Amino acid sequence: MFLWIYHVCLHTACYDVNTSSDKWLSRLDACGWLSHIKDALTCACVAAQCVDKEGAMVLVHGSTGTDTTLIVTSLAQLILDPDCRTVTGYTTTRDAATTTVVNALMHFLCYH
Numbered sequence: 001m002f003l004w005i006y007h008v009c010l011h012t013a014c015y016d017v018n019t020s021s022d023k024w025l026s027r028l029d030a031c032g033w034l035s036h037i038k039d040a041l042t043c044a045c046v047a048a049q050c051v052d053k054e055g056a057m058v059l060v061h062g063s064t065g066t067d068t069t070l071i072v073t074s075l076a077q078l079i080l081d082p083d084c085r086t087v088t089g090y091t092t093t094r095d096a097a098t099t100t101v102v103n104a105l106m107h108f109l110c111y112h
Contacts (some may be wrong), residue, residue: 040075
């Protein structure tokens with residue numbers, strides 16, 4: 001999701017030296033980036049509420065080829081665990097997310 005936003009909006013706009021700031025903002029607005037962020041935050045809030053209020057297990061699965069799952073689960077962890085909102089906690093969360101992505105990539109490369 002966010003890689004798509006980067007590619008469509010930011011990458012194109014940033015590397016076009018003839019783009020005015022108005023045109024850049026127009027391209028950014030046109031790609032709907034704010035609705036993607038709203039959707040990720042809403043999903044993370046729902047997941048966090050299910051875990052916190054109902055004690056339920058939550059399965060998060062995004063579309064193939066997007067980083068939605070990682071974004072939603074990381075945001076839910078930030079919502080649920082105040083320690084994650086510290087520098088040390090953020091570093092631990094970031095390292096765990098990086099390890100998850102690298103392991104998935106290695107699994108994909110080894111079996112495909």
